[in-house]
Amino acid sequence: MKSVNWNGSDIFPSKIVCVGRNFVDHIKELNNQISDEPVIFLKPNSAIASELHSCPTELLHYEGEITFLINNGQLSGVGFGLDLTKRALQDKLKSNSLPWERAKSFDKSAVFSNFVDFNSALREIRMELHINDVLVQSGGCDLMLNQPDQLLAEVNEFISFEDGDLLMCGTPKGVGPVNVGDRFVGKIFNKDNVLVEHDWTVK
Numbered sequence: 001m002k003s004v005n006w007n008g009s010d011i012f013p014s015k016i017v018c019v020g021r022n023f024v025d026h027i028k029e030l031n032n033q034i035s036d037e038p039v040i041f042l043k044p045n046s047a048i049a050s051e052l053h054s055c056p057t058e059l060l061h062y063e064g065e066i067t068f069l070i071n072n073g074q075l076s077g078v079g080f081g082l083d084l085t086k087r088a089l090q091d092k093l094k095s096n097s098l099p100w101e102r103a104k105s106f107d108k109s110a111v112f113s114n115f116v117d118f119n120s121a122l123r124e125i126r127m128e129l130h131i132n133d134v135l136v137q138s139g140g141c142d143l144m145l146n147q148p149d150q151l152l153a154e155v156n157e158f159i160s161f162e163d164g165d166l167l168m169c170g171t172p173k174g175v176g177p178v179n180v181g182d183r184f185v186g187k188i189f190n191k192d193n194v195l196v197e198h199d200w201t202v203k
């Protein structure tokens with residue numbers, strides 16, 4: 001089983017629940033429709049990685065996402081996640097009304113920083129992604145169509161969270177390609193205080 005680190009301990013998530021189309025600016029970026037309900041999909045434990053790898057056969061897109069670790073049914077830890085996506089394949093699957101697993105749930109498609117506790121209001125949590133020292137994505141819970149606690153409640157209506165499961169809350173605009181050698185720095189803030197910072201060099 002793959003693990004993530006929460007306050008210095010190894011945690012083994014049974015699954016990652018991902019949310020699509022949760023930031024209006026990103027929905028417009030991909031020419032998608034705003035949904036009545038949040039778009040939910042899963043990544044398995046086998047998708048978890050701590051290193052960031054490009055794909056030799058296909059262009060990957062990064063999606064930087066505020067990610068919560070669930071414990072005792074609560075949003076208990078927060079970290080920075082990269083939802084890696086085979087965008088051309090996803091577009092093909094979408095146009096054929098097929099499920100997204102081939103484009104979203106492959107090995108090493110969910111890359112995480114460490115997770116830490118937080119005691120700030122959810123609306124004060126925000127993220128930034130820098131690539132080669134250029135800010136490419138930024139956004140906070142205050143800009144989400146569905147707030148993380150709403151998402152938790154909504155998902156709970158049909159999927160149970162095990163302790164250690166992860167909730168990826170969707171990406172703001174600014175998604176783009178993962179190129180070998182690029183340096184990614186993901187940050188999670190409570191207002192202006194950095195809660196988590198992690199850097200990866202793409203292999």
Ligand code: ZN
Binds near residue numbers: 019020063
């Ligand atoms: Zn995503």
